[in-house]
Amino acid sequence: MSYRISSHQTLSAETMPRVPxxxxxxxxxxxxxxxxxxxxxxxxxxxxxxxxxxxxxxxxxxxxxxxxxxxxxxxxxxxxxxxxxxxxxxxxxxxxxxxxxxxxxxxxxxxxxxxxxxxxxxxxxxxxxxxxxxxxxxxxxxxxxxxxxxxxxxxxxxxxxxxxxxxxxxxxxxxxxxxxxxxxxxxxxxxxxxxxxxxxxxxxxxxxxxxxxxxIEQPIPITTSDSRINELMEKIRSDIGRKYTLDELANSVMMTRRTFTRKFHKATGMAFGEWLASERLNFAQDLLESTELNIDQIVAKTGFSSVFLFRDKFKQRYAVTPNRWRKTFHGRNCCGIRNLTT
Structure with missing residues (x-):
């Protein structure tokens, strides 16, 4: 059985798994x-x-x-x-x-x-x-x-x-x-x-x-050179399951929809919808690997509008179904090494 460690947990020398x-x-x-x-x-x-x-x-x-x-x-x-x-x-x-x-x-x-x-x-x-x-x-x-x-x-x-x-x-x-x-x-x-x-x-x-x-991992921007965009990205990450509209987000950073769309793309290199889908897929990826949640529960937590859309987006990105991903990576424990998340 593998386990994960959150940012506030620590391992003692006795419980730390062997480093390969x-x-x-x-x-x-x-x-x-x-x-x-x-x-x-x-x-x-x-x-x-x-x-x-x-x-x-x-x-x-x-x-x-x-x-x-x-x-x-x-x-x-x-x-x-x-x-x-x-x-x-x-x-x-x-x-x-x-x-x-x-x-x-x-x-x-x-x-x-x-x-x-x-x-x-x-x-x-x-x-x-x-x-x-x-x-x-x-x-x-x-x-x-x-x-x-x-x-x-x-x-x-x-x-x-x-x-x-x-x-x-x-x-x-x-x-x-x-x-x-x-x-x-x-x-x-x-x-x-x-x-x-x-x-x-x-x-x-x-x-x-x-x-x-x-x-293959899909790294996406964590921070940008625009402080307002950074704060917004962190806020969305903390409540990724919510539905968001461009007008709402633009108002929250005191921009017009057109300006927000332009500045977000300039800061991240991605359209907002593309960035949000990537964040949700990354979160879903981690839930598949580290929890026992079923697909319906993962869809609810990640904010996708339907199971069908989630499966379609996931397969487009990773070329496999969510269930196949889980079978491949859930609880992986090679050579006695356990999965650690910091």
Missing amino acids: NVSVVVFNKFSPFHLSIPSIVFGNDSLHESFFNLQFVAGEEGPILSDIGMEIHTKTTLESLAKADIIIVPYWRTIDERPNAQLIEALRLANKRGALMVGLCLGGYVLAYSGLLAGKRAATHWELEEDFTRRFPETSLDTNALYVEDNGVITSAGTAAGIDCCLYIFRKYYSSKIANRIARRMVVPPYRDGGQAQF
Whole structure:
């Protein structure tokens, strides 16, 4: 059974669940951008809290330099992968090169004991060379689909996916898809609210369409540069189930309807109706994950005018039904990690 913690609750050291260990494997000629993605998502700089134990592991002997002269110093070797809950290969220097035998063996052993294996962008090639994608679905950069299929015909490549999870192995498409993938992994261990906080701190675009759209967070503006709009947004969030009209809202901030519509869009980048629907869907998403409320009760709490409209909007946004979302994410508890909401 999973549980959630509200903002005024605390956990003692005795009751706090174990923090998962994340190992990021690094090699010579690394890509600073690809390496920064898991560093930001799983490190403690973004939220100033430790949700994961993050470490960098040398995937080979010798100096580890980027192509622009940056250098990584780590004394952590492949033996440490035996204690990792999540192993991320964030890149690979060339598609023609087979990884060293020691790394392949370490990855195979980790996969066998149940560690979550992740290949971001070309890191998927390392997992494929290690035999971890045989008989599985996978994703990769669209420019390399033909090459990947030719090299690894036993892998079923999903050419429409930003990322794919199949039996404990996750692969992502190129570059920015690694962000989506890492946020997805974050929510596998914790809640969508915390993952969304990471996304907002990273200034992730509000919408990410793709083959895995039902798993991709939809960050929306929390605050804007307009103080009156900010106050109004907070007021609406505190009573999201109410019906609102543009005339009422415009009067509440002493604007004409036309001025309010223009200023709201300028401040948030969204029309008011679009913003309100997004807020309601995010709230519904959290209720599906964290409560036992039925669909009628969720519709009442979130302010949708009917169950039919709610289901239609939810499916448009996440590409799955509310019931399917609940079955996927309600009470999720992977590797002994419990869902925490702050």
